[in-house]
Amino acid sequence: MNASISALPATHTAPSVSIQRLPTAAQLKQHLPLSDSLRQLVSRQRQAIRAILNGEDSRLLIVVGPCSIHDPVAALEYASHLAALSHELRDDMLLVMRAYIEKPRTTVGWKGLAYDPHLDGSDDMAHGLTLSRELMLEMLGMGLPIATELLQPMAAGYFDDLLGWVAIGARTTESQIHREMASGLGMPVGFKNGTDGGVAIACDAMRSAAHSHRHFGVDAEGHPAIIQTPGNPDTHLVLRGGHSGPNFDRNSVANARAGLEKNAIPARLMVDCSHANSGKDPLRQPDVFNDVLAQRLQGDHSLIGMMLESHLFEGCQPLSSTLRYGVSITDGCLGWDATEQLLRAAAAQLHAQRQAVQAIA
Template sequence: MNTSISALPVHLAPATVLTQRLPSAAQLKQQLPLSNALARQVSQQRQAIRAILNGDDSRLLIVVGPCSIHDPLAALEYASNLAALAHDLRDDMLLVMRAYIEKPRTTVGWKGLAYDPHLDGSDDMAHGLTLSRELMLEMLGMGLPIATELLQPIAAGYFDDLLGWVAIGARTTESQIHREMASGLALPVGFKNGTDGGVAIASDAMRSAAHGHRHFGVDSQGHPAIVQTPGNPDTHLVLRGGHSGPNYDRTSVAKARAGLEKNAIPARLMVDCSHANSGKDPLRQPEVFNDVLAQRLEGDRSLIGMMLESHLFEGCQPLSATMRYGVSVTDGCLGWDATEQLLRGAAGKLQAQRQSALAIA
């Protein structure tokens, strides 16, 4: 029996959905192109990160920057500071700029620069996509590798040519859609452990992403498409703690490493020094960082790096008409001065160990 929509009961009739056409990923990339020189730079940065993951480069991989970007001027000032520091510490660390322009929300809230660049609920996503790509290109121009969390797979195509490293968050690591997306990314991807603190979900995600998939998606012109992916061999685990507490201590790291090895997955671990590992206290991040650094200095080569949430000034603030410059509007962050002191101190310890090893040799 054919039933018209108008004849359906009210509770079964489809809701009215308002839509607005966005530029396709191909159109935005054409409008804001990646130059040949920067494309080579991104390729080299990805290869440098792969070398750390594979143990061919002994440096630590440090993903550091604001929890989320909301103020382009403050973000670029932070990036300028980080670029200078990255140059100074280049022998011991590879610093990667957090350029997070999407934010997962447990219920509702500001979803990030790509969604609401004006911070007023207007959700001017067309401008948000343009502004986000412009910022990433400026950061690349400073020589920085770029990291982000890919939350909305449709949005990934607007930035995938700019990124050196990608995170899949604790809430989306279990998602088949995100595993399929990761299998098609030609760059390293870190899967965070689930919110329960266990690593089994992330382990399954890495195994899935390593394989090729055929899945529903969109092409670069924005048309629905069957997407075929080759599989991604450059994934790793990110320990971020869970409901039961932190998981960066030696026992937790050893348990995570054993779980990966049991599933024949390369044991390469990054520790997120924020979130449950710091008890959501941004000022405890150095404590977590230094504990992980000590494990690395003691010889645990499975620990390939750390992640820090850091901005120009410490803390966080709500969205308002009178916001403080350089302060996060999502998770609380470590301030720049404390971040620089922490990273320079760590580089000094790594350098001392490296020089000691050379002297013995």
């Protein structure tokens, strides 16, 4: 016997782990079902996003909304504004609502509505899952496509029937588990470049997700299962900058496009106007957005869309007992008024270009 092991005191025990059962994905979907009309709507939304990715639809894809949802009332107010604007700008843009209910943490912190809906560390995940699904259903009822980042694969089954678009974050793009999950999702998936700003990891992820996989998983009834996926052809790259700085400029976009083409991956790119691309300053997002828009207007149709972090009011605030309404408690956001102005101005430019092209034709 190893001496170091035999020398351990007899009273040494491993720390206990607390386990509390949650409703299964099937149970929550039965409790909060997706109606036939909304199921058809989600199918049409996914197909519209695919059409943009495939160059069959010339509109810009804009994923916009709060960095994270923490207040259901404020989130629904924001969604109502976005739904009205989406209808108005529908000929030039497809607006997709950010409904982020999970947040990655570098160390510790609030993990999102699905984890801690009461914002008090009680981690009432059963209520968080229910509340998150209720919110997404209400947003769908407004006609909005729903986008989220899938962080915990076990949580994906609670919402996968509601989503029009999914992000895989910079920290998880390299994860085999997330690549396998993406290969089985029925909607388009955007892989963010790695935190170093390079695109090689995301290229590997897209190639992996395009293939069929057999992997360990959990079925809708909560049982361990072997999952066989068909592969997902509807993936694309999301440029979000990295440790060395932004990567939305023309040279960076050209290099990213070359990296995709080298790997025989369709050249379709979205730019995240936040994170390292804005230097984590939410008020710089319009500068990034307009730069990318100019590239698109000048003929770079590999740029299929942008992401914006936006809430009712600009900035962010620490989590506390006295929160300001409509202000993010995670990353800083652009306010709604500035967001609306930015999107209207962009749509006007896109509309003018479309009319000019039609006049020539």
